[in-house]
Amino acid sequence: MELQFFKYQGTGNDFVIIDNRQLIFPKNNTKLVAELCDRRFGIGADGLILLENDNVSDFKMVYYNADGAESTMCGNGGRCLVAFAHYLGVIEKHATFNAVDGLHQATVEGDIVNLKMIDVDKIHEKQNHSFLDTGSPHHVQLVKELEKFDVQKEGKKLRYGLYGQPGSNINFVEQTSDNAFDVRTYERGVEGETFSCGTGVTAVALAMFESGKTAANEVHIHTIGGDLTISFEKKDDKYNNIFLKGPAIQVFKGTIECSV
Numbered sequence: 038m039e040l041q042f043f044k045y046q047g048t049g050n051d052f053v054i055i056d057n058r059q060l061i062f063p064k065n066n067t068k069l070v071a072e073l074c075d076r077r078f079g080i081g082a083d084g085l086i087l088l089e090n091d092n093v094s095d096f097k098m099v100y101y102n103a104d105g106a107e108s109t110m111c112g113n114g115g116r117c118l119v120a121f122a123h124y125l126g127v128i129e130k131h132a133t134f135n136a137v138d139g140l141h142q143a144t145v146e147g148d149i150v151n152l153k154m155i156d157v158d159k160i161h162e163k164q165n166h167s168f169l170d171t172g173s174p175h176h177v178q179l180v181k182e183l184e185k186f187d188v189q190k191e192g193k194k195l196r197y198g199l200y201g202q203p204g205s206n207i208n209f210v211e212q213t214s215d216n217a218f219d220v221r222t223y224e225r226g227v228e229g230e231t232f233s234c235g236t237g238v239t240a241v242a243l244a245m246f247e248s249g250k251t252a253a254n255e256v257h258i259h260t261i262g263g264d265l266t267i268s269f270e271k272k273d274d275k276y277n278n279i280f281l282k283g284p285a286i287q288v289f290k291g292t293i294e295c296s297v
């Protein structure tokens with residue numbers, strides 16, 4: 038079978054995207070998803086996303102990690118899918134779409150996609166880290182000398198050691214100013230460091246606000262792959278109107294022969 042695909046990246050978090058409105062993609066074929074995401078034997082990506090029709094919104098997002106398993110929400114992937122929907126003409130400037138964690142709204146302006154994330158009502162504050170769910174589970178930990186930090190080794194240890202199954206994504210953070218942080222993320226399902234993680238930087242912004250490290254409700258995050266801005270409101274101990282904003286770019290498109 039010849040499959041048409043598109044490759045997108047959002048601050049270096051990269052995705053294979055497939056227009057599955059005609060339900061052409063074999064959705065239970067974990068091996069195929071992993072092969073397409075393989076950086077040596079496939080197209081190469083941190084994850085694969087299907088754009089599908091939806092009854093109540095502009096489209097539906099189906100997200101798979103690079104290991105081939107369907108997973109929870111992907112913030113950068115959501116932003117890339119909005120850019121793809123815009124490219125296809127499915128949406129104009131505004132979008133409402135359904136994802137595994139519920140309905141999301143987004144706007145597109147040039148290469149910039151601003152995506153509304155789910156509300157967050159619980160942040161677990163521990164001795165040296167926080168844990169919260171921003172659509173996907175995230176461990177947030179401040180470290181010194183982030184640039185030199187062994188994200189792969191320490192991330193893997195915590196991902197399995199502290200969280201077992203189903204595990205968690207692990208974010209290591211260094212504060213750079215009143216309202217800015219550098220972040221490096223170990224992503225479960227990729228089982229390694231990615232260049233950026235959208236639900237991860239969202240978790241960092243909220244955790245840093247909750248613990249008093251910042252008083253700003255617009256936080257700037259620098260990742261290996263680029264810069265993202267997170268804005269939010271806190272009302273009655275609950276975070277709402279959370280937005281994740283940054284670039285989402287089509288890198289290339291093509292076709293690939295695959296056995297299904």
Ligand SMILES: N[C@@H](CCC[C@H](N)C(=O)O)C(=O)O
Nearest residue numbers: 108111112113173234235236
């Ligand atoms: N890169 C994503 C997060 C993708 C999901 C994650 N790997 C998981 O399985 O929890 C993002 O931008 O949010």
